Amino acid sequence: MGESDIDLAIKTSRRLEGLLETRYGAEGRGLHEKLASVEAMLSPEALRDGRYVATMRNKVVHEDGFSLPDRPRFMNCAAAFEKEVGGGRRLTSGERLPWGALICLGGFVLLGAWPVLGPALVPVKRNGLEGLGVVVMYGMTAYLMILIPPRLWLRERLKGRRAGWLLIILVGLLLIPYYILSELGRYVAGRLRGTA
Numbered sequence: 001m002g003e004s005d006i007d008l009a010i011k012t013s014r015r016l017e018g019l020l021e022t023r024y025g026a027e028g029r030g031l032h033e034k035l036a037s038v039e040a041m042l043s044p045e046a047l048r049d050g051r052y053v054a055t056m057r058n059k060v061v062h063e064d065g066f067s068l069p070d071r072p073r074f075m076n077c078a079a080a081f082e083k084e085v086g087g088g089r090r091l092t093s094g095e096r097l098p099w100g101a102l103i104c105l106g107g108f109v110l111l112g113a114w115p116v117l118g119p120a121l122v123p124v125k126r127n128g129l130e131g132l133g134v135v136v137m138y139g140m141t142a143y144l145m146i147l148i149p150p151r152l153w154l155r156e157r158l159k160g161r162r163a164g165w166l167l168i169i170l171v172g173l174l175l176i177p178y179y180i181l182s183e184l185g186r187y188v189a190g191r192l193r194g195t196a
Helices: 002-024 030-037 044-062 071-087 099-112 114-121 128-157 165-174 176-195
Strands: none
Touching (some): 002 030, 030 044, 044 071, 099 128, 099 176, 114 128, 128 176
């Protein structure tokens, strides 16, 4: 019976963790941490049921000879939690606004607007170095807006693989158009799916 309790506890916990990740964007290791990361979005009843499942799962897995003291309660708490978390419709990752892609596009807009904004930001002076700080800050802001979102996106996809910073930056540079189009495409597809 102990083996089947372990199997039940692990499978149930993984299923609930997956729900929290996909519907609420929960982060952390294990059900307890994922619950803590999104507790402000959950009802007290859902938190209570989820914590009970997480606690029982941890005891079954980590304590020798421990078996579920009340298997029906464990299953009822898991079902109630699943119903509560899965009941309301939440935005999926494809429906969330792709802020990274918009920031990246904003960087291109800033860069392209320099001929118009430059003369306003850097008035003509006798010494050309007086406006250099403004030019450098403007350019750095635009370039960072362009480079950082695709680099973070790529790093997330390479998680667990050995890849140096230089490789991530170089490949990120090459993937900027793909990154913007894929993120915006996922957003549009998610919104269309959500309205259907």
